[in-house]
Amino acid sequence: MQxxxxxxxxRKGAFILTSDGKRKKWSVSGPHFAGWEIYHMKGSxxxxxxxxxxxTSSWFGQIIQRSDDGGKTWFQPGSIGEPxxxxxxxxxxxxxxxxxxxxxxxxxGRPLTTHQFYDGTxxxxxxxxxxxxxxxxxxxxxxYAGVEDAALFKTTDGGKTWKELAGLRGHESGPRWQPGxxxxxxxxxxxxxxxxxxxYTAISAAGTFRSDDGGxxxxxxxxxxxxxxxxxxxxxxxxxVHRIAVHPTRPDVLFMQKHWDVMRSNDGGDTWFEVSxxxxxxxxxxxxxxxxxxxxxxxxxxxxxSLHYPPEGKLRVYRSRSxxxxxxxxxxxxxxxxxxxxxxxDAMAVDTMDPCGIYFGTTGxxxxxxxxxxxxWEPIVRDLPAVLSVETQTLP
Amino acid sequence: MNxxxxxxxxxxxxTLPHHLCVLANVDxxxxxxxxxxxxxxxxxDALEARYPMLCGTLRDHVTQKRRARxxxxxxxxxxxxxxxxxxxxxxxxxxxxxxxxxxxxxGG
Numbered sequence: 001m002q003x004x005x006x007x008x009x010x011r012k013g014a015f016i017l018t019s020d021g022k023r024k025k026w027s028v029s030g031p032h033f034a035g036w037e038i039y040h041m042k043g044s045x046x047x048x049x050x051x052x053x054x055x056t057s058s059w060f061g062q063i064i065q066r067s068d069d070g071g072k073t074w075f076q077p078g079s080i081g082e083p084x085x086x087x088x089x090x091x092x093x094x095x096x097x098x099x100x101x102x103x104x105x106x107x108x109g110r111p112l113t114t115h116q117f118y119d120g121t122x123x124x125x126x127x128x129x130x131x132x133x134x135x136x137x138x139x140x141x142x143x144y145a146g147v148e149d150a151a152l153f154k155t156t157d158g159g160k161t162w163k164e165l166a167g168l169r170g171h172e173s174g175p176r177w178q179p180g181x182x183x184x185x186x187x188x189x190x191x192x193x194x195x196x197x198x199x200y201t202a203i204s205a206a207g208t209f210r211s212d213d214g215g216x217x218x219x220x221x222x223x224x225x226x227x228x229x230x231x232x233x234x235x236x237x238x239x240x241v242h243r244i245a246v247h248p249t250r251p252d253v254l255f256m257q258k259h260w261d262v263m264r265s266n267d268g269g270d271t272w273f274e275v276s277x278x279x280x281x282x283x284x285x286x287x288x289x290x291x292x293x294x295x296x297x298x299x300x301x302x303x304x305x306s307l308h309y310p311p312e313g314k315l316r317v318y319r320s321r322s323x324x325x326x327x328x329x330x331x332x333x334x335x336x337x338x339x340x341x342x343x344x345x346d347a348m349a350v351d352t353m354d355p356c357g358i359y360f361g362t363t364g365x366x367x368x369x370x371x372x373x374x375x376x377w378e379p380i381v382r383d384l385p386a387v388l389s390v391e392t393q394t395l396p
Numbered sequence: 397m398n399x400x401x402x403x404x405x406x407x408x409x410x411t412l413p414h415h416l417c418v419l420a421n422v423d424x425x426x427x428x429x430x431x432x433x434x435x436x437x438x439x440x441d442a443l444e445a446r447y448p449m450l451c452g453t454l455r456d457h458v459t460q461k462r463r464a465r466x467x468x469x470x471x472x473x474x475x476x477x478x479x480x481x482x483x484x485x486x487x488x489x490x491x492x493x494x495x496x497x498x499x500x501x502x503g504g
Contacts, residue, residue: 059465059499060453079449095448
């Protein structure tokens, strides 16, 4: 029987939830890396026992952790004496798995330019943390990292060293990018399963970008987005995109939860149109696509950009089976009164079981799961620290 | 060269904050062999060489600038803002007192 592993990153550590294919009884492991903010953890699609973790702290900076045994044990890549990670001069491990340095070299880099700061002045790029880790679809040692201040990094040695793909940060529109409330972060990375050269990224608050050459060069793909909170609502960059999602069998169809508005593109992001339809609020953070139904999508409406909690105090996942516009509230098992939690952008994921399972975590520390595509929900755990990210692994 | 010109190897005691103890698998305090004159920089160099998993957690990988919320205490004095190359008190070099690395006090 298949097993499910749910990887949960929280404000105070990581947790791993596991269950058999019935998804009724769960065991909880953790906290791993107790006391640290775990912005994201994700497993390799080609080696499920390989899990990468972004562990951060305002005090001690960025740490990258890796497990090669499904989360039983962890290590910082390049700090345990692998031969290739030894410094030639000192003979000691280099300890560079957390070395995220913007590439300003003449060969591959771009000058360290500035972006717009909160007060409207220009501000130099400063690395703060890794928001999102996206393992390659084909190689367990290759991972992409989306960071704050917004940039894309890549490792090809299992996390021992990281190199910026500087064409994105160095895009001519960079001086017009600006931080959202959470910082100027690259939070979404989508790898096209049909085209290894195509990568999508999303940045708050710059918008969505696409590369068709493996990350070397990028173009903004925000035509059709409209944001009232920027001087030109139809600008090519400056939009606060919260999350994009695709179904692996239809990588040209993208779904987006924007600061406001749920959007859809049928042409690889070249153009977008709104599919918010009958949602009670089209503000929110995560968006997910059903594992087996490419037109079935999920969002969690939030009251507004000022009120980060569900409308009417009712926690409702909304599902559209038509790729948007027509939405139904999914409430069975979810609190329908006095609920004022938020669900962050990386905190919703689906498994690939049949029927599809869907999971999300809240800032109140609950992780809810549904084993029937969202019809019914149960809390897997109720009292974790605030949940930052949720990912799933369907194991053989 | 006479004996007094030779670099003396000092056994410097260093205490680490909880989270870095966990990362480095250290039980609160470690002893490092540091060549004199002992300074913040020579201690951190020795610390990172011995515990490479701490690289980047106390100071920037490239600029070597101290992370903003990291503080250094020596012989009950806050030396955080001293030059990283300023020699530390003999009590640190001799191992009589530990060089204390702490996270700045703030909630969260």
